[in-house]
Amino acid sequence: MxxxxxxxxxxxxxxxxxxxxxxxxxxxxxxxxxxxxxxxxxxxxxxxxxxxxxxxxxxxxxxxxxxxxxxAERMTEAQQWVDAQVAFWLTRLDALDTELHRGRRAASEEES
Incomplete structure (x- = not known):
């Protein structure tokens, strides 16, 4: 299990x-x-x-x-799963943050 x-x-x-x-x-x-x-x-x-x-x-x-x-050793399996999910989402959230900054920058450049 x-x-x-x-x-x-x-x-x-x-x-x-x-x-x-x-x-x-x-x-x-x-x-x-x-x-x-x-x-x-x-x-x-x-x-x-x-x-x-x-x-x-x-x-x-x-x-x-x-x-x-x-x-406590058995908790390692759960922790590894959690770590993998966190790594997945951090990568996606970092990419989203980059795109949001690009969009803001592009919008401010268009306004100028």
């Missing part, structure tokens, strides 16, 4: 945001997401499983709890 497919879901994006702040217990993640999105604990668990299976998160047992941590 492509990184952006995984991150396309707002619940999973929120879980990634929470994990970017540091490792968190599954219960802590569930409490936050349940309050914000109004979904059940099993639904949050399913989203965490998707993140684990896609390589965005890992879980480690800690007694009776599970601690989740972000696997």
């Amino acid at each position: 492509h990184a952006l497919d995984v991150l396309g879901d707002p619940v999973r994006r929120r879980l990634v945001e929470l994990l970017a702040q540091g490792d968190k217990a599954a219960g802590e993640l569930t409490d936050v997401v349940r309050d914000e999105f109004g979904i059940s604990q099993p639904a949050v668990s399913n989203h965490l499983k998707v993140l684990r299976d896609a390589g965005f998160a890992r879980s480690m047992p800690a007694g009776s709890r599970r601690i989740y941590a972000l696997q």
Whole structure:
């Protein structure tokens, strides 16, 4: 599954945001997401499983709890896609800026 497919879901994006702040217990993640999105604990668990299976998160047992941590390496795929889009649009916007300046210059020369 492509990184952006995984991150396309707002619940999973929120879980990634929470994990970017540091490792968190599954219960802590569930409490936050349940309050914000109004979904059940099993639904949050399913989203965490998707993140684990896609390589965005890992879980480690800690007694009776599970601690989740972000696997930042997987974010590289999403970042590369974003970088490519930014480069594409910056090139186009720079060309547009050049043409706008040419048009202004030509209009001012015609007025003179």
